[in-house]
Amino acid sequence: MSTQVESALPDIDPTGIGAIPFRIRENVKAGNLGSWPVVVVLVIMVAYFGFTANNFFTAVNFNNIIIQMAGTTMLAYGVVFVLLIGEIDLSIGFVSGIAGVVVAELQLPDSGHQIHDVGPIPAGVLIIGVALLVCAAIGVFQGSIVARIGVPAFVVTLAGLSIWQGTIQKALPEQVVIIQDTTINNLAGYFFSDTWGWIIAVVGVGAYAAIVIGGMLSARRHGVAIRDPALVILKLLAVAVLSFGAVAICNSDRGVPFALLLVIIMLILLTFLAKRTTFGRHVYAVGGNAEAARRAGINVPRVRTIVFVISSVMAGLGGIVLAARLNSVNIAAGSGTLLIDAISAAVIGGTSLFGGRGEVRNALFGAMVVVTISNGLNTQNRSAGDILIATGMILLIAVIVDTVLKRRQTKAGR
Amino acid sequence: MRFTPNPRMAVTATETPTTAPLLEIRDLSKSFGSVQALTEVDFEVRAGEVMALVGDNGAGKSTLIKCIAGIHGWDSGEVRVDGKPVSINSPKDAAGLGIEVVYQDLALCDNLDVVQNMYLGREASNGFQVLKEPVMEAKTAETMKSLRVTTIRSIRQPVATLSGGQRQSVAVARAVMWNSRLVILDEPTAALGVAQTAQVLELVARLADQGLAVVLISHNLHDIFAVATRITVLRLGYSIAVFEREKTTQQEVIGAITAGTPTKVSGIPTEAAEAIA
Numbered sequence: 001m002s003t004q005v006e007s008a009l010p011d012i013d014p015t016g017i018g019a020i021p022f023r024i025r026e027n028v029k030a031g032n033l034g035s036w037p038v039v040v041v042l043v044i045m046v047a048y049f050g051f052t053a054n055n056f057f058t059a060v061n062f063n064n065i066i067i068q069m070a071g072t073t074m075l076a077y078g079v080v081f082v083l084l085i086g087e088i089d090l091s092i093g094f095v096s097g098i099a100g101v102v103v104a105e106l107q108l109p110d111s112g113h114q115i116h117d118v119g120p121i122p123a124g125v126l127i128i129g130v131a132l133l134v135c136a137a138i139g140v141f142q143g144s145i146v147a148r149i150g151v152p153a154f155v156v157t158l159a160g161l162s163i164w165q166g167t168i169q170k171a172l173p174e175q176v177v178i179i180q181d182t183t184i185n186n187l188a189g190y191f192f193s194d195t196w197g198w199i200i201a202v203v204g205v206g207a208y209a210a211i212v213i214g215g216m217l218s219a220r221r222h223g224v225a226i227r228d229p230a231l232v233i234l235k236l237l238a239v240a241v242l243s244f245g246a247v248a249i250c251n252s253d254r255g256v257p258f259a260l261l262l263v264i265i266m267l268i269l270l271t272f273l274a275k276r277t278t279f280g281r282h283v284y285a286v287g288g289n290a291e292a293a294r295r296a297g298i299n300v301p302r303v304r305t306i307v308f309v310i311s312s313v314m315a316g317l318g319g320i321v322l323a324a325r326l327n328s329v330n331i332a333a334g335s336g337t338l339l340i341d342a343i344s345a346a347v348i349g350g351t352s353l354f355g356g357r358g359e360v361r362n363a364l365f366g367a368m369v370v371v372t373i374s375n376g377l378n379t380q381n382r383s384a385g386d387i388l389i390a391t392g393m394i395l396l397i398a399v400i401v402d403t404v405l406k407r408r409q410t411k412a413g414r
Numbered sequence: 415m416r417f418t419p420n421p422r423m424a425v426t427a428t429e430t431p432t433t434a435p436l437l438e439i440r441d442l443s444k445s446f447g448s449v450q451a452l453t454e455v456d457f458e459v460r461a462g463e464v465m466a467l468v469g470d471n472g473a474g475k476s477t478l479i480k481c482i483a484g485i486h487g488w489d490s491g492e493v494r495v496d497g498k499p500v501s502i503n504s505p506k507d508a509a510g511l512g513i514e515v516v517y518q519d520l521a522l523c524d525n526l527d528v529v530q531n532m533y534l535g536r537e538a539s540n541g542f543q544v545l546k547e548p549v550m551e552a553k554t555a556e557t558m559k560s561l562r563v564t565t566i567r568s569i570r571q572p573v574a575t576l577s578g579g580q581r582q583s584v585a586v587a588r589a590v591m592w593n594s595r596l597v598i599l600d601e602p603t604a605a606l607g608v609a610q611t612a613q614v615l616e617l618v619a620r621l622a623d624q625g626l627a628v629v630l631i632s633h634n635l636h637d638i639f640a641v642a643t644r645i646t647v648l649r650l651g652y653s654i655a656v657f658e659r660e661k662t663t664q665q666e667v668i669g670a671i672t673a674g675t676p677t678k679v680s681g682i683p684t685e686a687a688e689a690i691a
Contacts, residue, residue, distance in 0.1 A: 222548035224555075225570075278543040281526075285534055288523030295485075295521045296535030297506050356525035 037401065038349050038365045041394075045369065049376030056379045059253035066250075067188050069371035070259035071096070071322035075342035076349075076363035077270050078314030081307045083346055084274070084287045086355025087146065087153040089311045091160030092342060095138055096319025097168045097334025102131040103184055103320050104177035104329035124183020128320055135316030136309050138164070143308025147301035153308075161339075169331055176330040179323060187262065188325035191255035200256060201247040204264070205240045212236060259321060263364065266317075270310075270360045283307060287355030318342070337388065344391055345370050348398040354406050369394065434497060436461045436627040437482070437513070437596055442491030444477055451477040453676075454491065455653045457646055459596065464618060464628040466638040466659075469648035470671055475631050478648065479598050483515040484508040512595035518604060520585040524574035528566060529554045531573055532588045557591045561617060579610030586617055590626065597621055598629040603637050615641050635664045652676040 050057040075092050082089045106115045106127040115130070117123045142160050146153045179185055192200065212232060219226045250256040274280040282303045285293040294300045322338075323329045349366030351358030373394065374387045435458035444452040452474045459465040469475050481488045484502040492499055495511050502508050508515070522531050529547075532554045538546040554569050563583045566576065573581060582602055589597045599618065603611040619641045622628050632638050638645060639659060647654040647670040654674035657667060 219548045219551075222552045224548045224551045276545055276547075278537045278539050278545060281530060281537055281545060282535075284526060284530075285523045288525035289521065291519075292521035292523050292534065295505060295517070297504075297509070298535045356523065 035350055035359070035362060035365055038362070038369060038398075041348075042365060042369055042372065045372050045376065049372065049379065053376055053379035056376055059249050061375065061379070062249050063191075063253045063257055065368075065371055065375050066260045066263070067257055067325060068375060069367045070188065070257075070263050071318040071325065072338065072341045072345060072371065073263050073364055073367040074266065074318030074321060075315050075338065076345035076367050077266055077360055078311035078318075079342050079346040080349075080351050080358055080360050080363045081270075081274070081283060082153070082311045083351045083353060084283050084355060084358055085304055085307050086287050086290075086353075087304070087307070088343075088353075089142075089153065089157045089308065089315075090339065091138075091142060091157040091164055092311060092315035092318075093339035094161055094164035094168060094334040095135055095312050095315040096322065096338065097329075098138065098164050099131040099135050099316030099319035100323035100329040100333045101168055101171050101177075102134050103127050103323055104179055105171070106130060107179060107181040107184060108177060109180070122183045124181045124186075127181065127184065131320060132313050132316050135312040135319075139309030139312030140305060142312070143305035146308060147304035165335070168333055172329070172331045176328055178328045184320065185324045185327055186258055187321050188257075188259050189327075190258040191250075192258070192261075193255055194251045197247045197251050197256040200261065201243045205236075205243050208239055209236050262321070266314075267360060267364055270314075274360055279303070279306065284356055287357070289356075315342075337391070340395075341367075341370050341391070344395040344398075347402065348394055350398075350402075352402050352406065353399065354402070366398075435459060435494075436496065438494040438497070439478075439482075440492045440494075442478070442481065442488050442493065444481060444486075444488045451651055452481070452488070453651045455648065455651070457653060459627045459629055461595065461627045462622055462625050463643035464622045464630050464641050466642035466645040467629055467631045467648065468633070468635070468638065468645060468667065468671055469654075472650070473648040473671075474651040475648055476600070477651075479515060479600060479629070479631065482508065482513060482598065484513075509592060509594075512593055513598070514589035514592060514594040514596070515598040516582075516585045516589050516600065516602065518601040520581055522573045522581060522585060525572060527572050528558075528569040528576075528584055531584055532557070532591060534588070536592065553591070554587075557587050561587050561590070561620065563587055563617070565613075577610065578606050579613045582606065582610075582614050583617060586614075586621070590621060594626065596627040596629065598631070600631045601633065602630070603632065603634060611637065635667060638667075639664060647671055647674055649674050649676075 055061055075096060078092060079089065105111065106113060107123065108114055115123050115126050118126060138160070142153075142156050145151050145156045212235070216226045216229075216232065246260070247256055250260070272280075274283065282293065282298045285296070285298060286300055286303050290300055293303075319334060323333065345366035346358070346363045347353060347366065348369050349358075349362030349364070351362045351366075370391055373390050377387045377390060437457075437459050439455060439457040441454040441456065442452055443450070443454055455474065455478060457467075457478065467475050467478070480486055482493070482502065484504045484507045487503060493502065494500065495513075500507075500511060502511065502513075523534065526534070529551050533550045538549045538553075540546060551569065558564075558566065558569065561583070563580075566580050566583070573584060576584065586597070586599065586602070602614050602618065606614060615637060618628060618630060622641075622643070630638065630642060642659045645657040645659060645662070645667055647657070647667065649671060654676060655670045657670075
């Protein structure tokens with residue numbers, strides 16, 4: 001047998017702690033740095049602002065940052081999926097505005113189109129559902145043009161950007177609509193009591209531990225290599241410390257904001273969708289090699305269309321959170337830095353612009369960076385111009401790193 | 415899709431060339447607009463043999479395998495599998511007949527790991543489309559072991575980190591994992607060095623030994639004479655000749671590739687047949 005010609009590597013258990021250097025090297029070779037760079041950047045930034053800005057390191061500001069970033073994070077979650085298939089969605093800013101307008105109009109008393117409670121279901125839930133359906137329809141529309149007709153997503157969503165902005169302006173002749181529905185406003189304004197905060201942390205950490213340990217048991221049953229138990233325990237401990245720490249900080253202010261729960265729940269749901277389902281696998285495949293995916297029998301246009309639906313729906317959800325934060329929707333909904341912030345968040349977090357590489361959690365880390373820059377510079381009394389320049393610089397660095405990694409990956413491949 | 419062990423893998427290569435062809439193609443024609451890519455091509459391959467498909471650029475090799483693989487249909491002619499006429503309208507149809515193609519570009523997703531590539535488009539999942547990762551990993555390991563692909567360090571590493579020969583092995587392993595009976599390999603050694611070429615050719619021979627029908631497309635006659643049982647020559651969209659490897663020479667095959675004439679001219683004017691000669 002001569003099949004051993006290439007095997008000159010020492011035989012290390014590829015799942016143990018001893019193999020971490022090997023795994024890191026392989027990942028870097030494959031152009032996959034994971035979340036480490038952005039987490040390091042985040043820690044440095046938090047430390048910097050903590051020492052230089054007034055009122056940054058306070059529980060009140062911690063809660064403010066969470067509520068500030070919740071809307072952008074929703075958009076960024078959707079952007080990750082679009083970037084994973086190697087596309088871009090420039091319409092999300094104003095699609096989020098559309099959702100805000102729909103929500104505001106449908107709760108408007110005496111407007112003739114107000115939605116009321118149906119039985120036990122509060123009106124707010126129905127209104128949010130309708131707004132998300134509208135966004136889903138926008139996603140189907142834009143996604144179909146990209147996936148079935150083959151028009152570049154850049155142009156389709158650029159047209160969408162203009163169309164939805166115009167729609168918002170025409171839909172709000174009164175310039176601004178106040179949102180009075182408490183269900184909607186609670187998305188950004190509700191805080192859990194201290195007790196509920198602790199309960200959420202206990203349930204969350206417990207569920208996470210159950211899933212991780214269950215996965216290990218299942219792998220062992222099938223005779224598949226499992227991660228080193230010491231590593232798993234470290235990971236579980238880290239999650240527990242972070243969760244209880246966050247709840248402790250929130251509780252010393254107004255409590256755990258519902259927005260934080262929403263951010264975490266969507267993170268879990270979308271990560272599950274991306275990593276544990278057939279559809280998610282197909283998203284990565286289409287982004288990695290669309291032709292290979294097509295030949296493997298994957299319905300590539302369908303995957304692409306659904307990704308644009310996810311993008312629009314997440315934009316809509318983000319738009320509703322942003323509207324809830326202001327308790328109103330105005331004619332500028334979805335404009336400003338929302339689009340650039342959301343895309344920056346996904347890219348800064350480590351999602352590749354070239355497709356096939358990235359994870360949902362990248363968007364959360366990236367959004368933390370983006371919001372921490374703006375919040376930190378704000379507490380330092382810097383101007384809006386400084387914030388834009390700083391965000392742009394970090395985005396630029398992230399894109400350069402992405403491109404260099406992509407080149408390394410191409411070289412490592414053969 | 416459920417994984418079932420390939421029953422053919424256990425069969426040893428005792429079948430003689432007199433067995434009926436697994437795949438039999440008669441008078442297959444295909445045109446793209448005004449370009450006649452294939453004209454009444456005949457082709458066959460039996461279980462347990464490596465049938466080489468050779469021809470110059472533009473001879474119609476790719477078109478022929480794309481017809482077999484269900485990438486595009488054909489205009490006229492007949493394709494039989496196990497003696498029964500079949501229609502192949504999609505890659506899924508081809509897979510259903512046990513036909514798998516390993517393309518020259520391998521059609522691997524570099525960003526996915528070996529297991530994910532092996533199950534690309536046919537992921538093992540439960541009723542809610544949730545992936546059964548341990549099942550896929552265990553079966554991938556099993557298949558790699560049965561094909562004696564032992565150089566890959568971890569089947570959980572991204573394909574981007576593998577060498578050319580390893581990538582080829584993954585693509586071949588993927589093709590044979592799915593109850594396949596006919597594996598078509600398009601230029602499997604084109605981009606490989608000497609050692610890796612030897613490794614892949616060994617794998618090709620092993621597939622035939624295990625009872626699969628193998629179609630090997632290659633420009634490299636040295637590789638072909640190393641593993642092929644028979645050799646079919648295409649030229650300008652016509653099937654020119656079929657040689658037994660042991661009864662022919664590289665010179666004879668090269669002659670057919672560069673200057674062979676169609677033995678069959680029914681359906682086309684005689685002048686046309688002479689014109690291409």
